[in-house]
């Protein structure tokens with residue numbers, strides 16, 4: 001019996017391995033270190049046609065940018081390796097990726113704005129697309145790692161990163177680097193937590209050498225969220241943090257509420273009307289020089305609690321709990337930060353309180 005089981009599981013593993021077309025991390029030439037031949041470049045402009053950048057298909061005005069290059073009086077810095085690309089008006093880069101049909105994925109890519117105008121990126125994996133504004137800077141370097149989630153409808157998908165802009169200045173247009181992919185395993189509610197992914201452990205790929213966290217843009221829907229289980233239901237993004245670079249209350253991941261009342265995350269839980277529940281969670285700071293008085297507002301249906309937290313910007317957290325009686329079969333749980341905060345080390349990037357380890361449980365004896 002045991003032998004058969006071992007054999008079967010080996011068989012399963014090997015079959016699985018063969019069909020597992022990529023492992024989490026940068027996509028092929030995702031950091032653009034492989035570039036066009038010198039004959040396919042005119043200055044920075046790629047002139048060699050759609051296959052000039054290895055592994056990618058390009059269209060429109062695409063520039064190949066080397067770190068340290070100057071644009072006007074601005075020195076361009078590339079977050080990973082020595083090269084990045086810039087997408088001019090209506091330009092796009094595209095790559096076909098082998099995935100597993102039916103699985104969920106998260107794309108992480110780094111983007112930098114080059115001009116004062118509002119710039120946007122249209123990222124798509126058919127049939128889905130997301131138009132992501134990049135007008136707000138969350139990192140002092142100017143580079144924001146952004147996450148986008150999708151469900152694979154085919155075994156080979158086409159990922160397109162497109163600049164839908166039509167700026168007057170052709171030198172405007174976002175810079176792109178470090179395009180990575182991660183398979184998501186959407187967690188289920190358990191008897192220890194009615195909420196899914198309450199510790200935020202399942203989420204987008206974090207580029208190992210990047211100490212910026214990952215921006216999860218607003219208006220993402222539940223089923224394609226790069227942060228499984230959660231929706232970012234607001235005007236501005238939230239930030240996904242890793243314990244390698246930040247102080248995180250529990251496990252290796254947490255959420256930083258970076259844009260005051262304009263950024264909120266929410267999840268709808270199944271509840272039994274009339275039953276008493278306790279929503280408990282950690283509130284802290286990421287040890288990223290985000291100092292001052294903070295308040296996290298938590299909501300469960302119509303009930304709410306304000307949790308004050310004094311941050312010295314050096315890490316730490318406290319637990320809080322909200323007891324409530326469910327009014328319906330579905331209860332919306334939501335978190336936001338009352339105030340805006342700025343990092344004291346650079347005074348330019350937004351920051352805020354951290355939340356983690358969110359649990360929702362029913363009380364046996366209310």
Ligand SMILES: *[C@@H]1O[C@H](CO)[C@@H](O)[C@H](O)[C@H]1NC(C)=O
Nearest residue numbers: 122123124129131160162164
């Ligand atoms: C974004 O890209 C998708 C797919 O290519 C396209 O259908 C959609 O119209 C685009 N949206 C914008 C605003 O460019």
Ligand SMILES: *[C@@H]1O[C@H](CO)[C@@H](O)[C@H](O)[C@H]1NC(C)=O
Nearest residue numbers: 031079080081082208209210
């Ligand atoms: C990441 O950092 C390590 C250690 O500093 C370094 O050896 C490695 O080359 C870096 N990787 C990239 C892709 O920059």
